[in-house]
């Protein structure tokens with residue numbers, strides 16, 4: 076392949092952004108200039124969502140207004156609830172997530188208004204309603220009654236309530252909120268770039284987020300958190316972990332939850348998530364997963380010098396919280412809607428159609444032979 080081709084856009088800077096900065100050399104990720112670790116310890120997910128969408132951390136009054144608008148927009152239409160109820164029970168929840176956002180676009184009166192004011196209102200609606208639709212499917216596919224959202228609950232509490240009918244301890248809610256903060260934004264990753272590319276044709280926010288969900292689903296991106304859990308389940312017990320991972324590496328398998336396009340010496344989100352994974356393991360009195368986690372991680376670093384990414388600790392953490400494995404990536408969606416929305420608005424504010432070139436190396440100058448002579 077010729078040198079002027081940058082397959083996978085490796086190392087290519089395509090635009091400017093003020094939303095987040097990934098600095099692999101100092102192992103740091105910042106949202107609007109704030110280190111994520113700091114945000115995780117000092118802020119709620121709602122504060123961080125506000126920051127990503129509005130560029131500044133909110134004061135109390137701004138936060139209360141934001142929370143109120145989220146609560147007011149949580150209900151989904153009867154039409155959407157019926158659609159979710161009748162979706163195939165075996166459908167992958169990521170396909171459900173992609174479809175429900177698309178349906179919300181059909182129902183949104185401002186669907187084709189790309190003004191900043193309209194985009195912000197639509198972002199809030201998508202951010203508020205998607206958890207309701209996802210939780211509805213979580214229950215509907217098990218034949219359980221759908222639980223509507225409840226006012227007065229935080230984003231995380233409300234999601235647990237809609238899925239399980241109860242709210243876990245403060246520590247579990249904090250761990251879940253931390254995972255949402257860590258998943259909220261990560262510059263020009265595949266799904267965000269997809270969203271920006273769609274928005275760059277002046278298409279609308281529902282279309283861009285629908286496309287982004289399709290992109291996040293893949294196992295090289297968000298889908299990795301589900302794959303991590305499948306791997307841990309296959310390993311079964313800590314005693315098996317050493318042989319399992321060494322065999323996988325001998326076999327030249329790609330090990331999910333490891334490696335990153337940008338971070339080559341470790342994902343800056345991992346230490347924070349690991350801390351909360353450990354806390355949840357302790358609360359649930361289940362050290363098995365953590366032991367398997369450690370063995371696999373140590374072998375990967377020792378043998379391959381490849382470090383975990385954030386999907387590695389989130390997978391087993393969500394499992395311990397009681398979520399079905401195929402709901403892990405949809406949870407990622409709930410959070411990343413904030414980052415995608417901010418990027419779509421940034422793209423619309425200083426738009427340039429995204430249209431790279433390709434190098435043609437197919438057949439050249441062929442004459443068309445008529446059908447009856449071929």
Ligand SMILES: CC(C)(COP(=O)(O)OP(=O)(O)OC[C@H]1O[C@@H](n2cnc3c(N)ncnc32)[C@H](O)[C@@H]1OP(=O)(O)O)[C@@H](O)C(=O)NCCC(=O)NCCS
Nearest residue numbers: 294295296299328329330331332333334335336381384386
């Ligand atoms: C994320 C990922 C796609 C990044 O890919 P990339 O930047 O294109 O890097 P490459 O795939 O070229 O990897 C470079 C080398 O490390 C190896 N490598 C990277 N990630 C690996 C993994 N998870 N397991 C085993 N080997 C891995 C590659 O095989 C390659 O080896 P080679 O040079 O001998 O061919 C890749 O690390 C991966 O597939 N990880 C697993 C999926 C995952 O966890 N995704 C979530 C990302 S947040």
